Amino acid sequence: MRRRLFALLLPLAFVAGCGSGSATEDGKLAVVTAFYPLQFLSERIGGDQVSVSNLTKPGAEPHDIELTPRQVGDVAGAGLVVYLKGFQPAVDEAVAQEGKDHAFDAASVVSLLAATEDDDHEHETAEGGMDPHVWLDPVRFATIADKLGERLGQADPEHAADYKARATALHAELDKLNTEYATGLKTCARRELVTSHEAFHYLADRYDLTEVGITGISPEAEPSPQRLAEVARTAKETGTTTIFFETLVSPAVAETIAREVGAKTAVLDPLEGLTDSNADYFSVMRANLTAITTALGCTA
Template sequence: MRRLLSVLLLATALAGCGDQSGQAGGDGKFSIVTAFYPLQFLSERIGGDAVSVTNLTKPGAEPHDIELTPRQVGDVAGAGLAVYVRGFQPAVDEAIGQEAKDRAFDAASVVTLLQAGAGDGHEHEEAESGQDPHVWLDPVRLATIADALAARLGEADPGNAAGYTSRALALHAELDTLNDEFARGLKTCERRELVTSHTAFAYLASRYDLHQVGITGISPEAEPSPQRLAAVAQEARGTGTTTIYFETLVSPAVAETLAREVGAKTAVLDPLEGLVDETGDYFSVMRQNLAALSAGLGCTR
């Protein structure tokens, strides 16, 4: 009897270990781990009630250089799908490579990427490929990613595939509407130079025919050289820039310094790397960005 009990206990333990594949959590929902906010947003909107989503980047945290706790690495290992942007967060790349390589969705792999720092006067070390990871700031690319994520979820969780497809179609339509709003709102502007504290906005600028001028490169923690600051100041004066944009989650000090230098004001342009106000979402923040751009660039509808 004692031997039989030992065998049963061992079998139960092994069954518990097998459940760490993440196909379903304790609530029976398909488990998704996301690297940072925009991917959490996509996963929740497409997954609906069929999924349980865990975000590795805490609200209000700057995501570029996060370090994962052992528990978070365990979340990656136990997820049915890990959703990330390769090259954006080294710690996440490492955890997924070791723990969820066959259960991962790289959002950047399904769209055409821009080269990091192309034309902005900076050299970047962001990713090995030298590509800019900030794809979510282009609603058109994000819609493509949404479609691909729905398909990947359908493969991993075929019982809910129809729901994933349906919700992705609805989200795609909303993103098309947002793209139309940006295209109309930024069509006619007095200025098209977008002076930002760091170059997170290349996809947005490319989509809507703006010229991004970054004080620093893709890394928000980088400090500009005096030469770079002088070059941006000269360009800002030459183009009549009235607004220097700084982002949430990092200090506005450099943008404020430049603004004083050229006689401009500052305004927030949110790169949506993390959600600051949890009462909002991707759409509300992007529309706030549109209003800030419209005001700063002198746009008329």
């Protein structure tokens, strides 16, 4: 039914968005992004040469968003659409229908890295699916930044050198963040990260941690009693002191496990969207690092 409704809305969406074109009235490249981390990359690399809009509203949970007709029109009229295929079905569908000729798929960079490093199996969750949260690994996120800089240059050749320079500068900042994580998590009393949502496989893999997720890829999934018992048993065996929950989902399940094992709860943000207008990717990642080092008893 949803697909039929989507098809019926497409003509209306095109009318709603056709006036925007691939550039804004002031000549900037119109870039449409799927959710916050890709918005962050696009704004930092695009600079003053682009006008960036985000399909996921601030504070909204991005996995299951539905697009309005105007948003589908924005996808059609953008100079570049930046998305992560497989993460948001509604965005995937809009890109396939309206934006595939002017889209940058961050997942294609992840696939290329996985093929090169032969490590794609390492990011399967307990449910057997793939963890899409690649932006939580600063090293991989830096490579996506490089490729996005190149793609922006293709869409707007006049400013290609500017995009490349900003991508290079951002890569250096992400390298610094990676060093901070590697140093901070080198020596810890524990290395098990108990989380409400299996969103941290890439981060855990990069820094030799083990993620124990209460639920799988979908943060709104209900864990089975067997899974709850298994996580509680693991938490007790490893001496876990902190059960992490995330910003955009109820902490109830994490609190249940914490009470059972005598642990506390704390926020670990998967950075799918911002809840604080004064925060950005780097400030949230550094807050995450502080939370992890405290919970795992790490010493720099």
